[in-house]
Amino acid sequence: MVEFDDTFRRQLRELFVWRRDVRHFRTTALPDGAVERLIETACLSPSVGLSQPWRFVMVDDAARRRAVIDDFRACNAEALNCYSGERASRYAALKLSGLEQAPCHLAIFADKASDIGHGLGRATMPETTEYSVVAAITAMWLAARAEGIGIGWVSILSPERIHAVLDVPASWKFIAYLCIGYPEAECDQPELERAKWESRRNPDEFTLKR
Numbered sequence: 257m258v259e260f261d262d263t264f265r266r267q268l269r270e271l272f273v274w275r276r277d278v279r280h281f282r283t284t285a286l287p288d289g290a291v292e293r294l295i296e297t298a299c300l301s302p303s304v305g306l307s308q309p310w311r312f313v314m315v316d317d318a319a320r321r322r323a324v325i326d327d328f329r330a331c332n333a334e335a336l337n338c339y340s341g342e343r344a345s346r347y348a349a350l351k352l353s354g355l356e357q358a359p360c361h362l363a364i365f366a367d368k369a370s371d372i373g374h375g376l377g378r379a380t381m382p383e384t385t386e387y388s389v390v391a392a393i394t395a396m397w398l399a400a401r402a403e404g405i406g407i408g409w410v411s412i413l414s415p416e417r418i419h420a421v422l423d424v425p426a427s428w429k430f431i432a433y434l435c436i437g438y439p440e441a442e443c444d445q446p447e448l449e450r451a452k453w454e455s456r457r458n459p460d461e462f463t464l465k466r
């Protein structure tokens with residue numbers, strides 16, 4: 257039996273407040289085993305029917321990394337074209353990935369074909385497989401921050417291209433590409449808020465009572 261006290265709860269709250277999506281990394285390598293430890297923690301996450309559908313790909317190969325960076329550049333240029341005027345200038349000024357500097361690249365997939373969990377909970381909502389993987393990523397994000405390690409989620413990528421570059425099984429659905437490393441700075445405010453792209457709203461705005 258483990259009990260958590262007020263001091264722990266306060267610190268846990270601080271962890272939530274100080275977790276950030278990181279785009280500015282130091283190039284310093286992570287200690288051996290650090291990413292494996294984060295993966296191990298992520299695997300403690302809840303998953304539909306205990307299906308454990310998360311699949312991790314550590315991308316160390318320089319040519320594959322370069323292909324991912326090229327894909328990000330192309331997708332980001334296309335995304336910029338969707339904006340005009342002032343919004344376009346603001347978008348162009350944002351840094352939306354730390355792919356070039358981050359010492360570690362980790363791609364994460366959901367295995368849609370695995371029969372681990374025997375389909376429990378997925379019949380009416382097959383997308384719970386993907387939800388389970390996102391839950392694991394959130395756990396990893398927080399565990400990393402607790403060790404002073406930053407994670408940046410990059411989704412400005414073409415899933416088909418990433419699939420081809422990483423040569424993974426067809427049944428794996430691309431969920432996330434993570435940059436992992438030591439952040440250049442810590443902050444308790446989202447970078448997009450500091451850049452005046454969007455602001456954090458009051459939770460009341462998102463809550464209905466029925």
Ligand SMILES: Cc1cc2c(cc1C)N(C[C@H](O)[C@H](O)[C@H](O)COP(=O)(O)O)c1[nH]c(=O)[nH]c(=O)c1N2
Binds near residue numbers: 278410411446
């Ligand atoms: C599914 C998903 C996908 C993305 C993100 C997040 C999530 C959950 N975020 C990070 C996102 O911008 C960030 O979480 C918010 O701006 C809030 O900032 P903090 O995470 O609180 O620092 C993100 N950031 C970025 O710079 N490039 C990206 O492609 C993405 N993609």
